[in-house]
Amino acid sequence: MSLLEARQLRVTIGDKTIIDRLDLSLAAGERLAILGRNGAGKSTLLSVLAGLRKPAAGAVLLDGEDAALLHPRQAALRRAWLGQFQNDPFGSTVLETALTGRHPHLGRWDWESTKDADLACSALQAVGLAGMEARQIHTLSGGERQRLAIATLLTQAAPLYLLDEPLSHLDLNHQMAALELFAGAARDCGAGVVMVLHDPALAHRFCDRALLVHGDGRTEMGSVDDILTAATLSELYGYGLRQIEDRGHRCFIPE
Numbered sequence: 001m002s003l004l005e006a007r008q009l010r011v012t013i014g015d016k017t018i019i020d021r022l023d024l025s026l027a028a029g030e031r032l033a034i035l036g037r038n039g040a041g042k043s044t045l046l047s048v049l050a051g052l053r054k055p056a057a058g059a060v061l062l063d064g065e066d067a068a069l070l071h072p073r074q075a076a077l078r079r080a081w082l083g084q085f086q087n088d089p090f091g092s093t094v095l096e097t098a099l100t101g102r103h104p105h106l107g108r109w110d111w112e113s114t115k116d117a118d119l120a121c122s123a124l125q126a127v128g129l130a131g132m133e134a135r136q137i138h139t140l141s142g143g144e145r146q147r148l149a150i151a152t153l154l155t156q157a158a159p160l161y162l163l164d165e166p167l168s169h170l171d172l173n174h175q176m177a178a179l180e181l182f183a184g185a186a187r188d189c190g191a192g193v194v195m196v197l198h199d200p201a202l203a204h205r206f207c208d209r210a211l212l213v214h215g216d217g218r219t220e221m222g223s224v225d226d227i228l229t230a231a232t233l234s235e236l237y238g239y240g241l242r243q244i245e246d247r248g249h250r251c252f253i254p255e
């Protein structure tokens with residue numbers, strides 16, 4: 001069964017259709033990149049795929065069940081969603097924040113267990129935040145806050161990750177580390193990963209398939225080898241690109 005399925009999906013913002021008749025299916029271990037211009041509707045589509053926003057038509061299935069019918073807790077056990085912005089209205093430590101990833105797994109009156117704390121600590125270690133557990137989140141740098149958001153997602157340990165610009169605020173080293181982490185989750189644990197990316201070279205390197213969102217209802221999907229080409233991307237972004245291959249990796253240089 002697919003971790004994620006979209007059937008004849010239509011997504012609108014006001015009276016504008018941004019996605020029309022989209023069918024997609026994501027199996028365990030698969031990684032899909034979503035690319036498109038600013039404002040094309042990538043975040044809106046991702047929130048529909050997460051079951052956080054209703055489609056205008058069609059359906060989203062999470063592990064075979066209609067996302068619209070799932071209780072938020074059930075949805076959170078099936079998918080972990082990384083939004084573009086982190087809201088921190090209250091003071092909290094790094095460890096407390098990472099532990100919120102366990103909340104969908106706990107009963108109404110349960111406290112987090114030692115096992116939950118161990119999971120959170122190993123996720124913090126995986127993103128290079130070990131030793132910062134007691135720090136207040138307001139004291140973190142932008143990149144550290146983004147890595148904490150990723151650690152919180154890993155602590156949630158859902159079978160499907162929906163990531164909206166997971167590389168925001170990250171330097172090159174941490175960008176590669178974050179992408180390697182999700183590649184490992186897909187390879188070793190069979191996690192499905194859908195990520196909105198702005199770098200087609202990283203999408204080619206770290207994903208199996210790509211979905212191009214044109215912003216007027218049209219979408220194109222295919223294997224990264226087939227669809228991430230200078231021709232398709234030049235049209236997508238409205239800017240001429242040249243393609244370079246190096247040791248199996250594909251790069252795109254603006255003309």
Ligand SMILES: Nc1ncnc2c1ncn2[C@@H]1O[C@H](COP(=O)(O)OP(=O)(O)OP(=O)(O)O)[C@@H](O)[C@H]1O
Nearest residue numbers: 013014018036037038039040041042043044045084
């Ligand atoms: N509630 C709203 N009211 C009016 N316009 C909206 C609303 N929500 C989104 N939009 C508009 O819909 C369009 C799509 O937004 P979305 O955030 O999905 O784009 P995106 O492809 O993720 O862009 P970016 O690459 O800049 O993050 C944008 O033009 C945005 O301004």
